[in-house]
Amino acid sequence: MKQDKERDEVxxxxxxxxxxELKPDQVAKMIKGIAAGTxxxxxxxxxxxxxxxxxxxxxxLPATVAIGLVMYTVSISTQPQTxxxxxxxPNDIRxxxxxxxxxxxxxxxxxxxxxxxxxxxxxxxxxxxxxxxxETQDHASLATLLAGQKLPAxxxxxxxxxxxTDAAAQILSPTVxxxxxxxxxxxxxxxxVVSATGSxxxxxxxxxxxxxxKRGLYSNLIEDKLVRSKRSFVALxxxxxxxxxxxxxxxxxxxxxxxxLTSAVxxxxxxxxxxxxxxxKAGDFGEEGFxxxxxxTWTAGPGQHRVNExxxxxxxxxxxxxDWGTDTFDSASGGDGxxxxxxxxxxxxxxxxxxDQLRNFADDVRKRPKSGVVPIINSANYNGDECExxxxxxxxxxxxxxxxxxxxxxxxxxxxxxxxxxxxxxxxAELERTFDAILKRHKxxxxxxxxxxxxxxxxxxxxxxxxxxxxxxxxxxxxD
Amino acid sequence: MADPKQQxxxxxxxxxxxxxxxxxxxxxxxxxxxxxxVQDVLLSAYSRWEQIEQRGRFLHYLIRSARxxxxxxxxxxxxxxxxxxxxxxxxxxxxxxxxxxxxxxLLYRTLDKLPEKQRDALVLFEVSGFSMKEIAEIQQTTxxxxxxxxxxxxxxxxxxLAEHTDSVGSLIGSLKSIAL
Numbered sequence: 001m002k003q004d005k006e007r008d009e010v011x012x013x014x015x016x017x018x019x020x021e022l023k024p025d026q027v028a029k030m031i032k033g034i035a036a037g038t039x040x041x042x043x044x045x046x047x048x049x050x051x052x053x054x055x056x057x058x059x060x061l062p063a064t065v066a067i068g069l070v071m072y073t074v075s076i077s078t079q080p081q082t083x084x085x086x087x088x089x090p091n092d093i094r095x096x097x098x099x100x101x102x103x104x105x106x107x108x109x110x111x112x113x114x115x116x117x118x119x120x121x122x123x124x125x126x127x128x129x130x131x132x133x134x135e136t137q138d139h140a141s142l143a144t145l146l147a148g149q150k151l152p153a154x155x156x157x158x159x160x161x162x163x164x165t166d167a168a169a170q171i172l173s174p175t176v177x178x179x180x181x182x183x184x185x186x187x188x189x190x191x192x193v194v195s196a197t198g199s200x201x202x203x204x205x206x207x208x209x210x211x212x213x214k215r216g217l218y219s220n221l222i223e224d225k226l227v228r229s230k231r232s233f234v235a236l237x238x239x240x241x242x243x244x245x246x247x248x249x250x251x252x253x254x255x256x257x258x259x260x261l262t263s264a265v266x267x268x269x270x271x272x273x274x275x276x277x278x279x280x281k282a283g284d285f286g287e288e289g290f291x292x293x294x295x296x297t298w299t300a301g302p303g304q305h306r307v308n309e310x311x312x313x314x315x316x317x318x319x320x321x322x323d324w325g326t327d328t329f330d331s332a333s334g335g336d337g338x339x340x341x342x343x344x345x346x347x348x349x350x351x352x353x354x355x356d357q358l359r360n361f362a363d364d365v366r367k368r369p370k371s372g373v374v375p376i377i378n379s380a381n382y383n384g385d386e387c388e389x390x391x392x393x394x395x396x397x398x399x400x401x402x403x404x405x406x407x408x409x410x411x412x413x414x415x416x417x418x419x420x421x422x423x424x425x426x427x428x429a430e431l432e433r434t435f436d437a438i439l440k441r442h443k444x445x446x447x448x449x450x451x452x453x454x455x456x457x458x459x460x461x462x463x464x465x466x467x468x469x470x471x472x473x474x475x476x477x478x479x480d
Numbered sequence: 481m482a483d484p485k486q487q488x489x490x491x492x493x494x495x496x497x498x499x500x501x502x503x504x505x506x507x508x509x510x511x512x513x514x515x516x517x518v519q520d521v522l523l524s525a526y527s528r529w530e531q532i533e534q535r536g537r538f539l540h541y542l543i544r545s546a547r548x549x550x551x552x553x554x555x556x557x558x559x560x561x562x563x564x565x566x567x568x569x570x571x572x573x574x575x576x577x578x579x580x581x582x583x584x585x586l587l588y589r590t591l592d593k594l595p596e597k598q599r600d601a602l603v604l605f606e607v608s609g610f611s612m613k614e615i616a617e618i619q620q621t622t623x624x625x626x627x628x629x630x631x632x633x634x635x636x637x638x639x640x641l642a643e644h645t646d647s648v649g650s651l652i653g654s655l656k657s658i659a660l
Contacts, residue, residue, distance in 0.1 A: 007641050008634065011590075012606045014583035019574045020501040021514050021567060027497060028490060030519050034526045035486040 198240060199268020202283055205293040209264060214280040216261050217273070221245070224254060231277030231385075238262055238271040277388075297407075351457055351475055358455045361410040362464065365424035366451070382442075382461065387474035390442045391459040394452065397438060398422075401431055411454040415439070415446040489529055493522070496539040499608035503543055505567065506603045507550045509588035510559040513566060521545045540618050543608070547600060559592075590640045598633030605630050 205213075218230045226245050227234055236258070237244035243258050244250070250258055262282075265273055270284040283292010382390070394413070398404045403422055404411060413435070414421035420432050427435070439446070444461065450471075453460040462471010493500075501518060508517045521542055525532070532541055564585065571581050591599050597619075604610045604618065605626075615626045 007645070008587075008637050011583050011587040011641075014580045015502075015587055015607060016609075018571060018576045018580050018584055020498055021505040021570050022501045022518060023574070024494070024497050026515075027493070027501070027518060027522070030515075031490055031493060031522055031526065032486065034519075034523050035483055035489070 199271055199284065200266030202266060202271075202292060203264070205264060205282060207295040210280050210282060210293060210295045213261065213264060213273075213282070214275050217258075217275065220257065220261060229277075233276040234274070236262060236273040238265060238267040238273065239269065240267055354455050354457055355475075358410050358453050358458055358460075362412040362451070362453050365412050366464075367414060367421050367424055382472045382474070384474060384476060386442065387459050387461075387472060388476050390438075390444075390461070391454060391474075391476075393438050393442070394435075394454060394459075397434060398454075401434070403427075403431075407456045411452075413452040413454070415444070415450040415452065416448060417446050485526075485529060489526055492535055492538045493542075496542055499610065500539060500542045500546070503603060503608045504546050506588055506591060506607050507546060508563075509567065509585075509592060510561075510564050513563060514570075517546060517549060520549060537617075540614070543604070543618050551596075586641075586644070590637055590644065593640055594633050594636055598629050598636065601626055601629035602633040602637065 217234070217236070218227070221227045221234060222229070233246075235244075235246055237247075238259075242249050243255060243262070245258075259267075262273060265271060265282045268284065270286045272285045273280065273282045274285070275281070279294060279296025281290060281292060281294035283290060283294075285292075394411070395404075395407050398411060399406065412423055420427045420435055422431075422435075444450075444452075447463075449463040451462070451464065458473070458475055460469065460471060460473045462469055462473070464470075500521075501514070504517045504521070505514045508514045524545055525538075525542060532538065534541070568581055568585065571584065572578070576584075591603060594602065601615055601619065604615045605612070610618070612623050612626050612630075615630075616623045619626065
């Protein structure tokens with residue numbers, strides 16, 4: 001130790017005795033150069049130092065995104081101007097900016113009473129009892145020409161200034177709003193085709209489109225504190241002049257945003273979007289049942305099995321509207337209820353049977369002996385959400401890899417260290433890698449006695465002994 | 481006729497030269513040119529000369545400025561042999577013997593392996609010759625904390641030097657056995 005101490009002291013002594021690296025006159029010259037303004041920061045050094053991949057990406061990526069956004073915005077804003085059906089707009093067209101709420105309410109009734117205008121209708125033949133002035137007819141016909149499609153007779157009232165909030169004008173006839181301002185005022189459906197019932201015609205919605213809409217809606221609903229989570233059940237009633245979220249009308253400041261978000265679905269007296277963590281349905285929920293598009297899984301009613309259909313397959317699907325429970329926003333607690341699916345005796349019996357069948361199935365296909373002792377199986381605890389996510393991930397992968405055809409089939413995954421065994425068959429290396437990634441994501445470690453049992457409403461992760469199961473056993477339905 | 485600002489700046493700097501350059505040498509060793517660091521700090525100080533209130537403590541300002549630059553990105557640069565060579569050439573030009581030069585290089589290289597705060601305190605104390613109190617002021621901490629850093633830094637430095645001696649010793653031993 002003495003020697004070490006001497007060593008470091010010797011080194012410091014040597015350093016102290018030696019002159020400083022730079023002489024005073026060198027630094028004085030430097031200072032004079034600085035004062036003369038001939039010296040620049042040396043830490044900046046060469047400009048070539050900035051030529052690296054990081055800087056290149058930091059500059060080029062945001063620039064590309066910004067340019068793309070600008071080009072996209074420009075293309076969207078110029079689209080209507082390139083419509084060959086558009087005609088020059090006379091300067092005298094204008095919409096007055098006062099609002100009579102009674103008129104707005106009467107609108108849907110009028111739409112029901114009056115026929116849809118035929119294309120290129122002769123406006124002079126309109127009954128004078130409808131109080132349509134010739135000027136109004138001109139406006140409406142121009143609007144029709146601009147839209148290039150059918151418009152309800154009620155729209156002439158908007159053009160005449162009888163229904164005049166911006167919102168109402170934009171909802172009912174964006175083309176009239178265009179006529180007024182000479183440019184687009186909203187981003188939602190520019191030319192809604194309105195049926196005799198007062199609803200816009202529901203166009204075909206793809207699964208991807210619905211999923212995108214669901215994500216957007218949940219993100220905004222949570223941000224606006226209208227729901228708590230992405231699993232909360234939400235019913236959006238898309239009426240002509242208002243939107244109800246779980247039976248509560250949206251405040252005016254949020255109306256436009258949600259009208260925009262749901263523009264693909266349109267609006268109407270029976271037009272709704274229903275969604276929860278597992279599905280989204282959009283369409284008309286009338287007395288005859290649901291008519292629209294949906295994607296995901298949901299329960300059609302107590303005792304009925306889940307359905308998981310592609311979006312297009314649900315068009316025209318009829319279900320008893322009474323089977324669909326309603327969900328109300330509990331304003332007192334600030335939460336949202338989940339009364340959609342009351343657990344009935346039928347459900348209890350069904351899940352008991354399913355559990356028995358799953359156990360029997362696992363016993364039949366299990367390759368490895370049941371564990372004699374109860375080992376510590378999992379390092380992580382799984383809550384309901386994690387279980388459901390795991391269930392979803394595993395089933396999706398199993399279906400994608402053609403291991404099973406659907407969630408109706410039982411699955412036993414034996415998590416042997418030597419290799420994964422699914423339903424009694426050892427999987428190939430590629431499949432094993434895929435499942436390993438899922439297991440890793442959910443923090444499931446393999447072990448000699450570990451296994452996962454899956455059925456439509458059950459996931460069990462753990463070890464099975466001669467007469468016991470140790471691990472996580474999770475039952476769930478759409479409303480958990 | 482020299483600029484009054486320049487005159488004042490040169491006068492203030494004169495008293496700081498030795499400890500400041502030594503500190504910069506230890507700090508920049510192998511990672512950047514000491515001259516570049518000194519120049520950059522002086523450029524910054526000169527441009528802010530009017531705003532520097534405590535000119536009596538100009539050295540503290542220069543040291544803090546150099547340290548802040550060491551914390552910024554250039555400390556992440558790789559150790560470059562050409563910079564150590566440049567350092568060696570400058571000292572040899574000032575008639576420093578090769579043995580002393582080797583000692584200094586070993587010291588700087590070993591100091592570079594210390595944790596940043598320990599190295600900083602030790603360099604200020606041993607190389608630049610600041611008192612504990614002054615270091616506490618520069619580092620904006622307590623004297624007790626500075627003592628701790630210096631003590632731990634010195635212990636670690638000794639350990640590293642002992643390891644270095646052992647490794648050199650074993651290398652010499654193995655070379656001897658090969659020669660025999």
